[in-house]
Amino acid sequence: MNVTILGAGAWGTALSVQAAPRHDVLLWSRDAAHASALASTRENARYLPGVALPPSLAICDVLAAALRHATGGLTVIATPMSGLREMLAAVADAARVLWLCKGLEAGSGLLGHEIARELRPHAACGVLSGPSFAEEVAREQPTALVAASSEVALREAAAEVFHSDVLRVYTSNDPIGVEVGGAVKNVMAIATGICDGLQAGLNARAALITRGLAEMTRLGVALGARAETFMGLSGLGDLVLTATGDLSRNRKVGMRLAKGLPLPQVLAELGHVAEGVYSAPVVLQRARSLGVEMPITESVVAVLEGRLRASQAMQQLMAREARSEN
Numbered sequence: 001m002n003v004t005i006l007g008a009g010a011w012g013t014a015l016s017v018q019a020a021p022r023h024d025v026l027l028w029s030r031d032a033a034h035a036s037a038l039a040s041t042r043e044n045a046r047y048l049p050g051v052a053l054p055p056s057l058a059i060c061d062v063l064a065a066a067l068r069h070a071t072g073g074l075t076v077i078a079t080p081m082s083g084l085r086e087m088l089a090a091v092a093d094a095a096r097v098l099w100l101c102k103g104l105e106a107g108s109g110l111l112g113h114e115i116a117r118e119l120r121p122h123a124a125c126g127v128l129s130g131p132s133f134a135e136e137v138a139r140e141q142p143t144a145l146v147a148a149s150s151e152v153a154l155r156e157a158a159a160e161v162f163h164s165d166v167l168r169v170y171t172s173n174d175p176i177g178v179e180v181g182g183a184v185k186n187v188m189a190i191a192t193g194i195c196d197g198l199q200a201g202l203n204a205r206a207a208l209i210t211r212g213l214a215e216m217t218r219l220g221v222a223l224g225a226r227a228e229t230f231m232g233l234s235g236l237g238d239l240v241l242t243a244t245g246d247l248s249r250n251r252k253v254g255m256r257l258a259k260g261l262p263l264p265q266v267l268a269e270l271g272h273v274a275e276g277v278y279s280a281p282v283v284l285q286r287a288r289s290l291g292v293e294m295p296i297t298e299s300v301v302a303v304l305e306g307r308l309r310a311s312q313a314m315q316q317l318m319a320r321e322a323r324s325e326n
Contacts, residue, residue: 002026002073003161004066006087008034008059010047010134010272011100012078017138019161020054024073027059028066035061051138063090070094074157076128080273081105084112088119096124096154098147102182103279109286111179111223124151127175128158129182130233131241133248137167144168146233148178170233177229180220184297185239186250186276187283188212191300192243193254194310204314208296209243215294219283222290250276257303258310280304295320 001023005012008029016027029035038044039059042052053059060066067075067090075094077087081103091097097120099112108115116125126149137143147158147169155171163169172178188209195208216239217230229235242248253274256266267277280301287294299313308316 001157001161002070003076004028004070004073005076005078006063006066006091007078007083007100008038008044008047009078009080010044010138012076013038013044013048013051013053014134014138015076015078015100015162016057017048017051017054018140018164018167020057022164023161024069025057026066026069027057028063029059029061030063032061035059048135048138051135067091067094074098074161076100081112081275081278085115085119088116088125092120092123094123096151096157098126098128098149098154098158100128101275102129102179102186103275104183104282104286106278106282109282109289111176111183113175113179124154125149126151126154126158127178127182128162128169129178129238130170131237133241133245135247140166142166142168144170144233144237146170146172146178148172148175148234150175172229172232172234174226174229176223177220177225178234180223180225181216181230181234181238183275183279184212184216184219184283185235185242186274187280187297187300188216188239189242189248189250190254190257190274190276190280190304191296193248193251193256194258194300194303194313195254196251197255197258198310198314200314205244209239212243212296213239215296218292219287219290219294222292223286249274253277254300254310260309263304263306276300277304 003025075097077099081101130145159169302308
């Protein structure tokens with residue numbers, strides 16, 4: 001199958017490495033110099049140093065050519081959430097489109113499928129998500145993902161392209177749940193990073209992850225998702241990975257905030273996008289509009305905005321009234 005992956009960051013490159021040995025894959029970069037370096041060195045030194053690009057993987061910096069390559073096949077958008085709307089508009093004529101980004105659009109508060117509904121109301125769209133660090137996928141360490149769409153053919157195409165001996169791809173017809181899980185888990189990873197940075201202990205970490213899952217589920221159900229989706233790969237699975245894994249950018253943000261470092265310094269030192277920083281206030285805005293209570297998210301936003309210190313946020317959560325778990 002012809003596959004075009006739009007975005008030569010860590011994730012786009014990792015999936016290209018996985019799919020290229022079995023399919024005709026083209027990786028597009030908007031940066032001509034970056035594309036040239038990838039083609040000449042056969043390595044993405046900026047995002048995945050040490051990972052060799054398959055000889056069959058085509059590299060391109062011309063968007064029109066990249067889109068032509070995907071005709072009759074699959075287009076995968078691998079940009080950050082901030083670039084999803086632009087890319088969806090650019091691929092308006094593509095028959096089957098998946099995106100990899102996790103979060104809500106700044107300003108509008110929309111999830112990916114809601115943006116797609118505006119721009120491509122009658123076209124097949126979906127999301128590929130789940131507990132996965134790009135570096136481990138690129139190095140062929142065992143990983144499981146979920147391809148979610150209301151279109152059966154698109155789900156099956158995603159599985160055909162990416163399912164392999166080292167990458168299992170499950171399918172779901174609940175893209176809302178899969179997207180909410182992918183967005184909110186980044187916020188909870190910041191919270192868990194704060195918890196670990198304060199050395200609050202493993203009991204506190206377990207409680208935070210569990211109650212974070214409850215917040216995620218409440219918001220998802222209010223948006224039309226199915227509760228059981230959040231016990232799967234894109235819910236519990238992605239939450240556990242991002243909240244506890246040492247490769248998690250969002251967890252690193254939380255740990256550095258717990259040390260009292262200002263957010264601009266944390267982001268500058270990180271050097272990569274941590275989607276939870278941008279998603280947290282939008283998640284909270286969306287939750288409030290639906291009357292959904294999300295106290296952990298509220299605390300994370302307060303720390304990010306400098307209204308609370310990390311230790312104060314922890315105290316505020318522990319001071320909440322006792323109540324029924326359910």
